[in-house]
Amino acid sequence: MGDWTGQADLGPVQFREIAAIMQKEARIHLVEAKATLVHSRLSRRLREHGLTRFADYLALVRDDAKERDAMVVALTTNHTHFFRENHHFGHLRETLLPRLQARARAGEKVRIWSAGCSSGEEVYSIAMTLAGESGTSANWLKQGDVRLLATDIAPHVVEAVHQARYSSSTVQPIPAAYRRQWLRQEGTDSHVVTDTLRSLVTARVLNLFEPWPMRQRYDAIFCRNVMIYFDDPAKAELEARFVEMLAPGGTLYIGHSERLIGPAAAQMEPAGQTIYVKKGGAR
Numbered sequence: 001m002g003d004w005t006g007q008a009d010l011g012p013v014q015f016r017e018i019a020a021i022m023q024k025e026a027r028i029h030l031v032e033a034k035a036t037l038v039h040s041r042l043s044r045r046l047r048e049h050g051l052t053r054f055a056d057y058l059a060l061v062r063d064d065a066k067e068r069d070a071m072v073v074a075l076t077t078n079h080t081h082f083f084r085e086n087h088h089f090g091h092l093r094e095t096l097l098p099r100l101q102a103r104a105r106a107g108e109k110v111r112i113w114s115a116g117c118s119s120g121e122e123v124y125s126i127a128m129t130l131a132g133e134s135g136t137s138a139n140w141l142k143q144g145d146v147r148l149l150a151t152d153i154a155p156h157v158v159e160a161v162h163q164a165r166y167s168s169s170t171v172q173p174i175p176a177a178y179r180r181q182w183l184r185q186e187g188t189d190s191h192v193v194t195d196t197l198r199s200l201v202t203a204r205v206l207n208l209f210e211p212w213p214m215r216q217r218y219d220a221i222f223c224r225n226v227m228i229y230f231d232d233p234a235k236a237e238l239e240a241r242f243v244e245m246l247a248p249g250g251t252l253y254i255g256h257s258e259r260l261i262g263p264a265a266a267q268m269e270p271a272g273q274t275i276y277v278k279k280g281g282a283r
């Protein structure tokens with residue numbers, strides 16, 4: 001049993017109910033050690049409804065599907081940054097890019113998915129890597145059928161992908177040549193991704209454990225620092241669906257502390273640190 005002192009009336013009973021809702025709605029696995037975090041993230045929701053007791057908030061959540069969704073979103077962790085785990089972008093540039101360019105020039109579709117995209121730093125890092133350092137190096141993107149999909153369960157971060165507007169400190173990790181080419185400064189502390197890259201990206205709200213509407217197979221899927229929040233059966237289920245969604249030879253990038261654990265791993269070949277390629281073809 002965790003230490004509940006200082007958690008107001010968020011006791012073990014309320015915590016267990018919150019954890020059960022998170023498990024059911026998003027497959028997010030909350031352990032009691034997260035009680036302080038849950039308390040601080042949900043306090044705002046309580047205040048918004050003029051409530052002071054978690055028991056009363058949970059009574060509301062039981063009846064109100066909209067508030068249940070808001071609770072799930074409030075308990076997601078959206079931490080991200082540009083060019084996070086930079087070796088993945090090195091692999092994308094060195095290994096995938098030449099093949100993707102060849103395929104696009106041959107009239108084939110190129111599709112990449114940032115699954116659990118948070119506020120878009122991941123998908124725009126992918127876009128900058130594909131575009132290179134100049135307008136000329138990005139020409140293949142305009143000429144080919146290239147689409148990047150960014151999805152997340154949290155609507156406010158999906159809105160941030162649409163806005164594509166980042167502060168000066170947020171854009172700091174972007175290599176200077178990309179910053180100059182692909183960001184437009186607006187005001188003193190606001191940098192907007194240029195239309196050339198934004199037009200490649202489709203951003204949608206999607207719970208990864210609900211049906212996926214996409215029909216085509218993907219050349220690459222980035223699902224990084226998302227599966228850490230799920231329990232093992234949920235991870236294995238998701239892995240199997242990602243493998244199914246990849247074209248033969250397609251690449252799966254996962255987070256630094258993640259690994260493939262389910263039977264679907266047998267269909268994947270390790271291709272570098274937290275990089276896996278689906279067997280059965282070159283892509």
Ligand SMILES: C[S@@+](CC[C@H](N)C(=O)[O-])C[C@H]1O[C@@H](n2cnc3c(N)ncnc32)[C@H](O)[C@@H]1O
Nearest residue numbers: 026076078079080116118153154207208224225
């Ligand atoms: C820590 S962020 C990772 C962002 C980015 N992939 C990265 O590595 O920087 C995890 C994201 O996963 C999303 N997420 C958590 N559970 C999800 C689910 N069941 N379906 C879709 N997205 C989910 C969260 O909303 C959050 O934005």
